[in-house]
Amino acid sequence: MRWFGFGFNAFQQIKTLKNPENSGLDAEERLSSPTELKGHVNRDGRCFEFSQIRASWSRRASLHSDDAGCVCVAGFVNDSCRGVIKQSRGCRDVFISESHLTLAFLDRVECWDLQSSDDTPSWTMGIDTQSKSSAAVNLPLVPGGYIASKPPFFHSLSPHMQAKSLALGGEHVILLTATGAVYTWGQGSHGQLGHGGLLPEEEPRTVEALWGMKMSSVSAGGWHSVCISDAGDLYVWGWNESGQLGLPSQRLRKTSEKKTDQQEGELSQNSSTHQEEVFISIQAFPALFDVTPLCEVKTVSCGSRHTAAVTTSGDLYTWGWGEYGQLGHQSFSSSDEPQRVEFFRAQQLRVVGVVCGPWNTFAAVANEEGLAPEHPTKPLNKHGE
């Protein structure tokens, strides 16, 4: 797989500066167009591709399963951390937060403090390799619970939950069970729990609106949640201040109005001339969201305030906050409507996966060519209309 990244790059976590002394080039601090990530070159000079990427605000961790499972960290790292992390050989899964790097091995999980130069992890947990559940390491899920972004790391989960995958949002958690049910807990003041209100939940609570529909994956952003059903439908809920839910956002329209006014050299004194449009700032219940009526959603990932989805036809769609280029449309505007990232079509590349950092996006692209037939990119309507 090849990987392309776009968005926030102020720490060179996507693309390194040719001349680091030249701080005048802000063009490199945010990338609005997909840029290919260089593969990892090991000591023998062989080049390996990344099998997995995870990103925090200032860093990017990549896992190379082919090269004895080692992990590299790019971005805001001191020299001792640059390149391969020696202690990562044999790693099977990786997770990164702003403060810690979590490595999952066959027999243990380790959390490393990214700011210290210690030789040992700040926390470690053994895995019982004999038990059945040892296969179920899907970070941040671990046998018996999950690993949080900062201490205390381990949080237990009841085995009755049959947790299959879990995503950590800015201040909430979303869980998918083996039976396709979705649970959420944490803060709820922006509707991100999907229970219809704004109250927090201390314990996992089932998202009743999705009851009866089997979900196949879940994702969480700063203040929003997304999941995909078995049938390939997308459900969104939470905060929509930058259009990250793909619903009409008033804040977005007002900001773009102000920008056009400034360009015309006028103070913003206009009264709104919109027709009776309903804006949604907070969506407290899951809403069915049509990315494109033409095909199903295969995988989705959420950044802090944006969302990216890959369709079964190999296209990548993005929407939400775009001020750092994280939507990949060669601009720095935000959008409350999904738009296809044309770069991949133009290069005849088939997108097969996507992972978002808080302010950037990483797309995995298949090596072979050959795509589904071209689809037109008219503005897409939502909610299955």
Added chain:
Amino acid sequence: MSSLGSKILSTLPADEEQFPLQFSDKVEPSVVEVLRRCRKQLYGNAACASRRLNAQIILDVSWERLNTGTWRHVDKEWRRVYSYGCLFKVAALCRENPSQQEILEAVRTCDMGLLMGAAIMDDILQVLVRILQNEISETSKDKEKSVEVVAKKLKTEGPRSPSIREEKAVPRIKCPSLESFSTNYLLPLKPVILEGIIDHWPALNNHPWSIEYLRSVAGFRTVPVEVGSRYTDESWSQTLLTVNEFIDRYILDEISPDGGTSRGYLAQHQLFDQIPELKEDIRIPDYCCLGEGDEDDITINAWFGPAGTVSPLHQDPQQNFLAQVVGSKYIRLFSPEDTDKLYPHQSQLLHNTSQVEVENPNAELFPEFSKAPYLECVLEPGDVLFIPVKHWHYVRSLQVSFSVSFWWS
């Protein structure tokens, strides 16, 4: 560098080494790294776009933290970071021959830091906003004036100026001694209107608060405005406007974006912390010294709006002096002893607010309400209403009104 740019730099430490960037470890090293880049660029020669971008990164990352958790629990360090972002953005905007547009944006940026951030470097954002206000050219001000000339009428509503029945009237007393106020009203927690105690305020004398005066002192300053008929309504929201925009849109008849059905209210805002020039026009009532707290513990709020603004019936956890400066307000008061007849909301968020619409009560849903005894008054300029702690109060403005409240304990 422009002369404004030099003026701004002269308010800052002489060089990078003397510019403080100290934070607790709540602020991640990666964020401190960007702050250091901003500081370096401040004293260096980087391109404008790069300075602005680095300042924006600080604003965006701290904005996200300010929106995480409840406001009360936001770590003060992140509010400081946000203020630094504002500082660096202002410096970037004003460095090279800023346009009027950029100067106004810099004023707005200072206000965002004053509203959402925490004071840094001896409240430097206050220092900067004062410098910037002097740079707002006469042409910008004239533009505002031409709008005003066209806009004539203040929004007048309120034919419904209620007549106050004598037996229900809040008692009035002129300049009582501290002792008599304490004995007759404070200790027994009885409402009263104090007359003559703010006659000396500059706001009522040599700096009378008129629309023109407010524009001249604060026209380009950004303030929070509540939009919607009352805060218990579903469509109620808050927005940020300059004082000029607020006056044009919600006080004067001139611009009504939606046929004039929605109201805007500059309500419950500590305007006098944000705009110290206005604080000089008022005084803290002497009677506040009867309380237990310090002067610093007194919360002073501004309430400025058109006729017809309504504060639904609610109670506050502190004593309140409500001083009327401009226009008049109708106020009805209920004792906390009669709370059982006032049907407070059950929710945590609104449990200090009654469900009843005082001037249009639903007798079927709220049968006991009509039995609740009350006092009422029309508060005029120069009056100060003492609202005892936890006393329920309902307020409707009868004209364009400006009140100042003092919450003390």
